[in-house]
Amino acid sequence: MNAPAVLLINTPAGPAHVTAPAPRATWWELAGQDPDTHVSQTPAWLDCLCATAPYRDASRLYEFEDGRRLVLPLVRGRHRPERLDMEESWPADWGIGGPVSPGGVSSREARVVFDDLMRRPAFQVGVRFRPGGDDIWADAAPADFRSEPHMTxxxxxxxxxxxxxxxxxxxxxxxxxxxxxxxxxxxxxxxxxxxxxxxxxxxxxxxxxxxxxxxxxxxxxxxxxxxxxxxxxxxxxxxxxxxxxxxxxxxxxxxxxxxxxxxxxxxxxxxxxxxxxxxxxxxxxxxxxxxxxxxxxxxxxxxxxxxxxxxxxxxxxxxxxxxxxxxxxxSPRYYRERLPVSAAERRLRAAVKRLIRFRDA
CATH class of the missing domain: 3.40.630.30 (Gcn5-related N-acetyltransferase (GNAT))
Structure with a gap:
């Protein structure tokens, strides 16, 4: 596991201390305090992901000026250079990720998280949010983040x-x-x-x-x-x-x-x-x-x-x-990317489906 790095970030929405990867003890503590935590938002789920797929822990602990904290489960590729990499919460087939935040999240805190993710050097960053509370995240998302609908x-x-x-x-x-x-x-x-x-x-x-x-x-x-x-x-x-x-x-x-x-x-x-x-x-x-x-x-x-x-x-x-x-x-996914790769992938998948006359179940 990577040694945690602590840094102070200053965003247009305000400052926060970020620890990455998020300390496991703190993550488990916040998960226990957040009654809406899904099983797929726990450190154990991340461990399973990293053990069976080419990813490593990139989770982030945010600590705000008033003492409130939230953890964003996140992984990145194990072998790619940062600027060619993707950071996801979670990758496809791994379900719902998104912040673990006891007591919910304020508009300012949501903006800080998005501002921080905007600055990440990764080629693509995506977060799949759990059901509920998505209005706050939708209002906080910068224009560069696109919404991908999902229904749970x-x-x-x-x-x-x-x-x-x-x-x-x-x-x-x-x-x-x-x-x-x-x-x-x-x-x-x-x-x-x-x-x-x-x-x-x-x-x-x-x-x-x-x-x-x-x-x-x-x-x-x-x-x-x-x-x-x-x-x-x-x-x-x-x-x-x-x-x-x-x-x-x-x-x-x-x-x-x-x-x-x-x-x-x-x-x-x-x-x-x-x-x-x-x-x-x-x-x-x-x-x-x-x-x-x-x-x-x-x-x-x-x-x-x-x-x-x-x-x-x-x-x-x-x-x-x-x-x-x-x-x-x-339970939408919000993502930003430096080139419109997702749109190209969707067009390619649609073309293949038409070619083989694929029928969605």
């Missing part, structure tokens, strides 16, 4: 599981769960990483189905999906999070039918990954049953939210999550 679906666990079952689960979801409970399906939960191989086997089976649904060449789908989520990443997360990483597995006819990975930190439970053998899982409605059990477990663990992750508005996945009562929230 979150189920409120207020009121306990009985309230969620009766008032938030749609009737169709309740029917599917009851059907699963009458079927010959067995469910187990692993909190020690034992089911990692079985989960990843299901994930590889799912890639074949996703490629067919999206009209994507299977070799391309396998390369893209396994590059974005290699098995070692699941192993690293299971090892570092321990009992806070639960693999819920449904078995049908003695075979793995469906599985989900749910992570937990503080008030927050996060659906991280899911996979299934549709031929086995769909007849017994294994997936709704897994979510029902994971949501009840999150309630019993004292969580206030069950984060079901990002979805494309209007997609079948978004409708599926809404069936459990999950509400949609904006």
């Amino acid at each position: 679906q979150v189920l409120s666990l207020d009121g306990g599981f009985s309230t969620i079952w009766e008032r938030r689960f749609h009737s169709g979801v309740r029917r599917q769960v009851r059907r699963a409970e009458r079927s010959e399906v067995e469910v187990e939960v692993d909190r020690a990483g034992r089911l990692t191989p079985a989960f990843y086997h299901l994930y590889e089976e799912s890639i074949v189905r996703w490629a067919r649904q999206q009209h994507e060449p299977l070799p391309l789908a396998r390369w893209r999906r396994t590059r974005g989520f290699p098995r070692r990443r699941l192993e690293a997360v299971a090892a570092r999070f321990g009992e806070s990483c639960a693999i819920w597995m449904a078995w049908s006819a003695g075979e793995p039918a469906a599985a989900i990975v749910v992570l937990r930190y503080g008030n927050h439970a996060k659906l991280w990954r899911g996979a299934m053998n549709r031929d086995l899982a769909h007849p017994v409605r294994a997936v709704p049953l897994l979510h029902r059990l994971a949501i009840e477990d999150a309630c019993e663990s004292g969580c206030r939210q069950y984060d079901m992750g990002e979805s494309r508005p209007g997609s079948s996945l978004a409708s599926f999550k809404a069936g459990f009562g999950a509400d949609s929230f904006s």
Whole structure:
């Protein structure tokens, strides 16, 4: 780990002391004081990222004149020169980053952070904010920062599981769960990483189905999906999070039918990954049953939210999550770059999709 460097920055919005990388003890302290901290905003998540991808810790601790503090989780490339590098909170496929800030953030503090990021020598800097409070960041963002929209679906666990079952689960979801409970399906939960191989086997089976649904060449789908989520990443997360990483597995006819990975930190439970053998899982409605059990477990663990992750508005996945009562929230990414590389990448991806007649799920 890099030795922390402390410097005083003077920005148009005011001064602040910045320590980079952020001291782990302080980061954990602030995360514990911020009830809205997501599991993906913890030092453990950064450790998993750096252990399984070519990144290193670039997190920043901001200390303001009135004594308030916030941590911005951040990584940068491990091998690139600074001016050709990207600093992200977080890179694609790693979910929500953004500041950890007990008591929220003021407009001035948000401007200081953005002013500091404007001065970073990296070619590109991006921050994916958690749901809520985005108006303050939107107002503070300089013109050079662009907004990239993202939608996150979150189920409120207020009121306990009985309230969620009766008032938030749609009737169709309740029917599917009851059907699963009458079927010959067995469910187990692993909190020690034992089911990692079985989960990843299901994930590889799912890639074949996703490629067919999206009209994507299977070799391309396998390369893209396994590059974005290699098995070692699941192993690293299971090892570092321990009992806070639960693999819920449904078995049908003695075979793995469906599985989900749910992570937990503080008030927050996060659906991280899911996979299934549709031929086995769909007849017994294994997936709704897994979510029902994971949501009840999150309630019993004292969580206030069950984060079901990002979805494309209007997609079948978004409708599926809404069936459990999950509400949609904006969790935008703000980024600045010295050349319009992102626009060129989007055009290239769109051209490739048109060429292979790719269908978004």
